[in-house]
Amino acid sequence: MRIAIVSDIHGNRTALRAVLADLRQTSPDLICHGGDLAANGAHPAEVVDAIRDLRWLGVCGNTDEMLWAPERLADLASQVPKLQSLFRTFQEIVPTTREWLGEERIDWLRRLPEIQHQGTFAVVHASPKDLWRAPMPTATDAELRAVYGDLDVPIAVYAHIHRPYIRRLSEMCVANTGSVSLSYDGDTRASYLLIDGHTALIRRVEYDVESEVEELRVCGLPHADWLRYILRAGKYCHPPSRP
Numbered sequence: 001m002r003i004a005i006v007s008d009i010h011g012n013r014t015a016l017r018a019v020l021a022d023l024r025q026t027s028p029d030l031i032c033h034g035g036d037l038a039a040n041g042a043h044p045a046e047v048v049d050a051i052r053d054l055r056w057l058g059v060c061g062n063t064d065e066m067l068w069a070p071e072r073l074a075d076l077a078s079q080v081p082k083l084q085s086l087f088r089t090f091q092e093i094v095p096t097t098r099e100w101l102g103e104e105r106i107d108w109l110r111r112l113p114e115i116q117h118q119g120t121f122a123v124v125h126a127s128p129k130d131l132w133r134a135p136m137p138t139a140t141d142a143e144l145r146a147v148y149g150d151l152d153v154p155i156a157v158y159a160h161i162h163r164p165y166i167r168r169l170s171e172m173c174v175a176n177t178g179s180v181s182l183s184y185d186g187d188t189r190a191s192y193l194l195i196d197g198h199t200a201l202i203r204r205v206e207y208d209v210e211s212e213v214e215e216l217r218v219c220g221l222p223h224a225d226w227l228r229y230i231l232r233a234g235k236y237c238h239p240p241s242r243p
Helices: 013-026 044-054 062-068 071-079 081-101 103-110 141-151 209-219 224-233
Strands: 002-006 030-033 115-118 121-124 155-158 165-168 173-176 190-196 199-205
Touching: 002 013, 013 044, 013 190, 013 199, 013 209, 030 115, 044 081, 044 103, 062 071, 062 081, 062 103, 071 081, 081 103, 121 141, 141 155, 155 190, 165 199, 173 190, 209 224
Parallel strands: 002 030, 121 155, 155 173
Antiparallel strands: 002 190, 115 121, 165 173, 190 199
């Protein structure tokens, strides 16, 4: 059985269309999503509608949560002062994204589960108990076991960090999907995970980044220049500091 896990689309319609074309070639038997479907992109409503029409199983992500619980951003900013600029930026992006989505789509996002167990694999957005924190690719084997071992599956899949990787431990495989949009590993291509039997591998998909950059330029989303920079660089940068 072949399974694809697609995550962190972030309202990037251009990248999603390219990934869907690639999925038609790889022909998985099952497709799941790992959350973060809408926020931080030019076309959140169109992306949510596409995923709903496709009837993919999935989980909620941290930027899905912030759309129905924006008060969480202030709590997180107080807990992690060095990220206050990031959380303030999110606070300013949320109202426009909520307006574009409408309450019915936001309610659909709210009802997504935090874990998908599907036989030999499980999907979470970041960690089983936290939508906002997840191990980096440099994490030790012990750290990965501590976070994902209780899922009790041969393959544990997460997303969130926008850096795809696969780590094979003695008792399980931990895999990160990477992201369809806003890659942080220096590769601007979209990324998703393909599981073929007991083998997990990363798929990278070319798409027209400049077209999506232009969509962001004209869409009216706050902080679009920051997001455009990340799309072009394929690397994370902090939003500009403001008084």
